[in-house]
Amino acid sequence: MALDSEDRGAAGIIVSAAPGDLLAETRHPPAIGPWRLAGRRLRRNKVALVFLALFVILVALCLLAPVYSNYIAHIGPNTNNITGTVDVNGQQQNVVSVSGVPIGPTWGSHYLLGADTNGRDLAVRLLYGGRTSLLIGAIATLIIMVLGTLVGLISGYFRGVADFILRPLMELIWSFPVVILGVALGTALAIGGIGPVKGNSVYIPAFIIGVVYIPYLGKPIRGEVLRLRHQDFIDAARVQGMGPWRIMFSEILPNIASTIIVFVPLVLAYSILLEAYLSFLGAGVQAPNASWGTLISDGLPYIQTTPTYSLIPGAMLVLTVLSVNVVGDGVRDALDPRAQVRVRT
């Protein structure tokens, strides 16, 4: 009513003209919601934007692995070529020498980064390995986000029996050293697989990492829910007759959304790192698949002669995790400049 009061004032309704004029004097700029404010803060954070671009480039490179494999290297990621030769500066050289030593970087289109002991092209494996690492990280993060939020919501909102079961479970996983639990599960499942999923499937490490890190999100979410559930707007919703699930998802969830978002990059970074640890110890990605962790591990015996074997997958891994962490820091600062959320392995 107040907004169109000028017209009415012209029509001679004096009573409504006075507050209309007052409003016109103290007109506020259009209100900005917390999400748009956060987006604006993030856009001002140049460092975070640069690392976001780096992350996008790295992901794009890994997604283009089949293109590189088909059109440049002309060899698949798991194609053995022990007896083959490769043209290096006009000379034909064995891909794997007679004594079993793989060729080093040729810096040409074939065997750009050299070969492994089976004569497989390391550059192709690097890109496919990156795809595996990122895929495992993404699936694990999805599992953690969905299950962690659910567990935190249920355990914090229902309390009682649900809390009595879920909380000690989270504490048990939490007090286990992550690497040992992951390794035990990884070695166990790598042999048997889970049901129809084969032992060397990349979904197994993703599943393990997802389970191991659920408390990472579940515990803080539970704490937030405990804090929220006694606030007036929850009581109001309950009095209106909303059921517990509707309250959880339409009242509580929007209020903890920023916490969940802050955890996404953190959990992604930790998942990619844990995958590398597990694969390094032989409990993660299984042959013939590669991941950055397995490539680093495979290259260690050659660190003296062909350091690129280990160190280039290592550099890709560190750049990826670093960019996720920097972007994550930016997101955290943008959503809550005073927050202190920071966890680690």
Next chain:
Amino acid sequence: MSRFITRRLLSAVLLLFATSVVVFGIFEVIPSYNPARAIAGRNATATTVQQVSEKFGFDKPVYVQYGNTMKLIFTGQVIDYSDNLNVVDQFGQRFPVTLSLVVPAAVIWMLAAIALGSLSALRAGGLLDRGLMVAAIVGVSIPVFLLAAVLLYAFAFRLSWFPNTGYSPLASDPAQWAYHLVLPWIAIAALSIGFYSRVLRSNALDVINQDFVRTARAKGLTQRQVFVRHVLRNSLMPIVTLFGLDFATLLGGAALVTETVFNLPGIGQYEATAIGNLDVPPIMVGAMFTAFFVVLFSALSDVVYALLDPRIRLTG
């Protein structure tokens, strides 16, 4: 105090029990895992496998097997399946190596973190402060085995400043001992320094603005006295908790990747080999060993809390 000790002991026993059940359970669900075949060797006949299986009790129900394994562990008679070595003896022999790796590394990273964290809190926004922020975020982005590999390549192979791998006992020659361990120490310490000093810095900045610090300044204490006695003392707590957990897991064998890369014969290397061979007893003993240290150090860090802040009481 006695209530505190009782509750902690109780939770320790519970955690150890849960740990052993979980590890044993995980390996019980492996369908194709047959320890009898591993013990009997590559060319064993079905009868031999059968005999071994009976001798070690693998044909018994799960809970009987679990009970037997636990009995063997606590009487110190458990042997691993791949080399027939006594697991408890192996842990005893290898533990000094892990100690010589972990304890100096922990001292390095705590001292460095306290020094750097304090300096960057005193000059917040300065060059050191910003440098540490970068170091902290890089530190949590590098897996320790990669840093170990880079150090090995750069300082042992390219520059030949340090021996490439191996271990030399402290008792025979302390200089050689340290010489062999410098790179592993750096590998473990470097990644933690940035993170720990960042945590210390942000706590110190919170404490500096509190009333009692202003009071301390107002009553005429020097800048150094205010910082060491009041600010530092109150901002050490979160670090103490972090340190307790990290140190405990390292002692229990979480240094396994560092030990593997540098070929140090500690308990971590033993655990890593056992993981590769699916050798359950060493993995179980290792997990319980770690759990033991986790409980011990979480109790110790609570005691340190009480020492740092007299307002906190040890109620468990």
